[in-house]
Amino acid sequence: MSIGANVPPETPEEAAETGTMAARFALKQRAGGLVVPVLTGVLAFLIGGLVVLATGHNPLAAYRDIFNGAGLNWIFHPTTNIASTSAYNLSQTLLQTTTLILCGLAVAFAFRCGMFNIGGQGQYFVGLYVANWLGFDFAYMRPLPHILIAVGGATLAGAAWAGIAGFLKATVGAHEVISTIMLNWIAIWVGEWLFGDGGPLQNVANRSVPISNDVASSAQLPTFWGVPGLQGLDVGFFVAIAALVVFWLILNRTTLGFEVRAVGFSPEAAAYGGISVKKNLIRAMAISGAFAGLAGGLDMLGYLYHFGVSDIPASSVGFLGIAVALLGRNTAVGTAIGALLFGALLFGTTHGLSSNVIQPELAGNLTYMIQGLVVLFVGADVLILYVWNTRRKLRPRTKPTTAGAAT
Amino acid sequence: MTPTTARFDNPVSGWLRNPAATGYSGLVLGVLAAFLGIPPIQTRTVTGPIIVGVVAIAFGIWTVTRGRRRLGLGAVVTGLIGIGLGVLATRSGVGNLNAVFNASLIAQTFAFGTPLVFGAIAGMFSERSGVVNIGLEGMMLMGAFWGVYGADKGGTWVLGLVVGMAAGGLLALVYAYFAIHLRADQIVGGTAVNFLALGITGYFFFQLYNGNYVSEGVSTIPNVRIPGIASLHFLGPAIGDLNLMVWVSFVLVIVSYIVLFKTPIGLRIRACGEHPRAADTVGINVYAVRYGAVVLSGLLASAGGVYLSDGFGGGTFTDNMTEGRGFIALAAMIFGNWRPAGAFAAAILFGFSSAVALRLQVYSASASTLFNVLPYVLTLIAVAGVIGRTVPPAADGKPYQKQ
Numbered sequence: 001m002s003i004g005a006n007v008p009p010e011t012p013e014e015a016a017e018t019g020t021m022a023a024r025f026a027l028k029q030r031a032g033g034l035v036v037p038v039l040t041g042v043l044a045f046l047i048g049g050l051v052v053l054a055t056g057h058n059p060l061a062a063y064r065d066i067f068n069g070a071g072l073n074w075i076f077h078p079t080t081n082i083a084s085t086s087a088y089n090l091s092q093t094l095l096q097t098t099t100l101i102l103c104g105l106a107v108a109f110a111f112r113c114g115m116f117n118i119g120g121q122g123q124y125f126v127g128l129y130v131a132n133w134l135g136f137d138f139a140y141m142r143p144l145p146h147i148l149i150a151v152g153g154a155t156l157a158g159a160a161w162a163g164i165a166g167f168l169k170a171t172v173g174a175h176e177v178i179s180t181i182m183l184n185w186i187a188i189w190v191g192e193w194l195f196g197d198g199g200p201l202q203n204v205a206n207r208s209v210p211i212s213n214d215v216a217s218s219a220q221l222p223t224f225w226g227v228p229g230l231q232g233l234d235v236g237f238f239v240a241i242a243a244l245v246v247f248w249l250i251l252n253r254t255t256l257g258f259e260v261r262a263v264g265f266s267p268e269a270a271a272y273g274g275i276s277v278k279k280n281l282i283r284a285m286a287i288s289g290a291f292a293g294l295a296g297g298l299d300m301l302g303y304l305y306h307f308g309v310s311d312i313p314a315s316s317v318g319f320l321g322i323a324v325a326l327l328g329r330n331t332a333v334g335t336a337i338g339a340l341l342f343g344a345l346l347f348g349t350t351h352g353l354s355s356n357v358i359q360p361e362l363a364g365n366l367t368y369m370i371q372g373l374v375v376l377f378v379g380a381d382v383l384i385l386y387v388w389n390t391r392r393k394l395r396p397r398t399k400p401t402t403a404g405a406a407t
Numbered sequence: 408m409t410p411t412t413a414r415f416d417n418p419v420s421g422w423l424r425n426p427a428a429t430g431y432s433g434l435v436l437g438v439l440a441a442f443l444g445i446p447p448i449q450t451r452t453v454t455g456p457i458i459v460g461v462v463a464i465a466f467g468i469w470t471v472t473r474g475r476r477r478l479g480l481g482a483v484v485t486g487l488i489g490i491g492l493g494v495l496a497t498r499s500g501v502g503n504l505n506a507v508f509n510a511s512l513i514a515q516t517f518a519f520g521t522p523l524v525f526g527a528i529a530g531m532f533s534e535r536s537g538v539v540n541i542g543l544e545g546m547m548l549m550g551a552f553w554g555v556y557g558a559d560k561g562g563t564w565v566l567g568l569v570v571g572m573a574a575g576g577l578l579a580l581v582y583a584y585f586a587i588h589l590r591a592d593q594i595v596g597g598t599a600v601n602f603l604a605l606g607i608t609g610y611f612f613f614q615l616y617n618g619n620y621v622s623e624g625v626s627t628i629p630n631v632r633i634p635g636i637a638s639l640h641f642l643g644p645a646i647g648d649l650n651l652m653v654w655v656s657f658v659l660v661i662v663s664y665i666v667l668f669k670t671p672i673g674l675r676i677r678a679c680g681e682h683p684r685a686a687d688t689v690g691i692n693v694y695a696v697r698y699g700a701v702v703l704s705g706l707l708a709s710a711g712g713v714y715l716s717d718g719f720g721g722g723t724f725t726d727n728m729t730e731g732r733g734f735i736a737l738a739a740m741i742f743g744n745w746r747p748a749g750a751f752a753a754a755i756l757f758g759f760s761s762a763v764a765l766r767l768q769v770y771s772a773s774a775s776t777l778f779n780v781l782p783y784v785l786t787l788i789a790v791a792g793v794i795g796r797t798v799p800p801a802a803d804g805k806p807y808q809k810q
Contacts, residue, residue: 055614116594174790182783189780197772361613368606372599379595380585
């Protein structure tokens with residue numbers, strides 16, 4: 001039951017897991033591709049709405065306010081004038097979307113190689129730290145090389161961080177879920193150390209505040225919509241869009257992508273076909289981490305500029321990436337849509353929300369609930385298809401169960 | 408020890424010729440080298456730690472030459488670290504040493520370790536039955552919030568424990584349905600459980616308490632003051648006044664060992680985790696056993712959560728209160744190789760490292776913060792197989808399909 005000839009037959013669970021993953025993927029494609037994610041989203045919002053209703057708030061009004069808080073009402077009266085509330089909110093939503101696209105790709109790429117990268121948060125943090133360090137140092141550089149060095153460093157750091165998990169899986173068979181969870185927590189504590197009292201990246205101006213230095217102005221990304229320095233939308237947005245294209249190109253138009261997908265579908269078959277499973281596990285994990293590290297780098301240089309100890313536990317974009325990728329069926333287009341949805345939720349339920357129906361504190365937690373429900377339902381596509389088929393009454397009721405049995 | 412020749416027909420030299428015994432002695436000596444420098448022994452010269460450490464390294468090298476490479480290298484590394492820590496301790500101030508290493512460190516170790524013990528044992532039951540439980544963190548968080556809620560509204564900590572455990576058990580039941588009946592990917596499902604718990608507890612914390620600390624005067628889980636011991640010099644502050652749940656956790660470890668390895672129920676749980684098809688063939692209801700184990704897992708993890716908020720926390724709750732303790736518990740379970748005693752030892756070790764980390768602030772805030780990575784680094788090393796391989800149950804994480 002080992003995956004590939006070179007990998008120790010230590011974890012038979014992996015073989016089963018990857019086996020079912022391919023089967024599941026086929027199942028989703030068969031169902032028309034769109035059914036599972038759309039129904040998942042609808043169900044999650046429905047149940048979230050029920051909780052809102054049960055606690056004495058009007059769910060429709062709450063969702064409307066969140067919609068407006070995310071600036072999605074901008075489409076009814078589009079304007080580039082950032083003074084308009086909807087335009088400002090939309091720019092902030094897109095800022096979150098930028099991050100979530102990359103964090104989603106970090107999960108999706110590993111998934112296509114049959115691995116679950118739960119460590120996007122840690123890889124994102126590592127990218128953030130390195131970008132802050134490189135962005136603060138080298139302040140004598142000209143903007144373009146400075147930005148390239150800082151972004152490149154962040155990307156490489158994320159790749160290296162995830163690469164540890166890939167390397168451990170390929171060489172000693174350590175399960176990537178366990179190692180990426182551990183790497184997440186190591187990254188979190190290292191960050192608290194770096195920016196904390198007496199830490200090496202703590203700001204030089206005020207040693208009593210556990211916050212990093214601001215990155216130099218030469219390393220800050222240009223803003224194209226909004227006020228620079230006041231969280232305007234930066235060019236990182238286009239980098240994220242480009243990353244989606246790169247993701248699609250790598251997977252579908254290169255040998256590397258073919259090998260990664262082959263290992264994801266069936267490591268045994270891939271090994272039999274002469275593909276090195278070990279090499280691809282490490283490569284896929286490193287590329288995954290590169291996306292998350294890039295997200296951290298762009299956030300730091302694009303609008304955060306500094307990071308503090310108290311910001312660390314507040315950040316959950318790496319984990320949101322899991323929901324984004326799963327909802328987007330680990331494809332480029334799906335990830336983009338999932339990232340927009342969760343980006344809107346992330347901003348629309350917190351800072352953007354002005355509502356007398358539901359407080360931002362409640363709505364923010366509603367986001368977590370919806371995120372949890374989405375991940376829960378996507379993981380159980382059998383249920384979703386069951387609901388779908390029962391509703392349509394087109395097939396016998398047992399059909400989805402037998403389809404799921406193709407494991 | 409097989410004294411085959413007359414020359415070594417002597418228990419001491421026979422023991423010395425046994426590489427395993429020598430290797431483990433090296434490990435113990437390595438720890439001793441560090442221990443010499445701290446209270447109560449607290450030697451102030453570097454000679455002691457160095458001599459003991461060198462002996463540990465020598466034992467390790469000898470063990471390596473006798474074929475037990477991994478064990479021997481372990482002893483060598485422990486010896487080196489022991490010398491380093493021992494010398495460091497002799498160089499640091501007596502006042503600081505006494506502030507870090509005193510009797511209440513033991514009490515604090517148990518206080519930090521207990522939620523991890525509950526979580527690790529909880530995870531062990533679930534995984535022994537073949538269901539991976541990444542959702543420990545979420546179940547613990549449910550216990551933490553609803554436990555305080557129950558104690559507050561019900562007026563007694565007993566009700567808090569009941570309500571908290573019920574909430575965790577309920578979440579575990581939902582997870583069990585998805586993982587067992589719907590055969591959802593267990594890692595994905597467990598991740599979902601963590602998000603859900605974060606959302607549910609945060610939402611209701613704000614809805615019911617406006618996000619503030621829970622009102623004063625909540626009935627909390629009491630400490631057990633042992634009359635004879637509480638007034639003693641060292642043992643008193645160490646174990647004389649521990650929380651009730653700490654003692655419960657000790658009992659839990661023993662009971663779970665007996666249940667898992669000495670009863671038919673335990674055999675069934677392990678059978679479902681190792682080879683569910685075979686278990687099914689001999690008439691064991693795999694689904695029922697797995698449901699039971701996962702729900703039990705939820706009950707135990709949330710009991711750890713209730714202790715966190717209503718015992719250790721003194722009746723308060725804060726957003727995301729568990730702060731990754733569920734994941735440390737998961738790590739402890741893996742580090743303890745899916746066994747009750749191992750999980751307990753690892754949980755207490757991680758609790759110890761948290762307690763030491765907190766106290767290292769007398770030296771430097773930086774060192775104190777950085778020390779917190781220890782459990783995660785150790786677990787990473789453990790899953791990498793550097794110090795003996797960890798072996799999960801064979802069917803861990805595999806959904807079972809009835810035929």
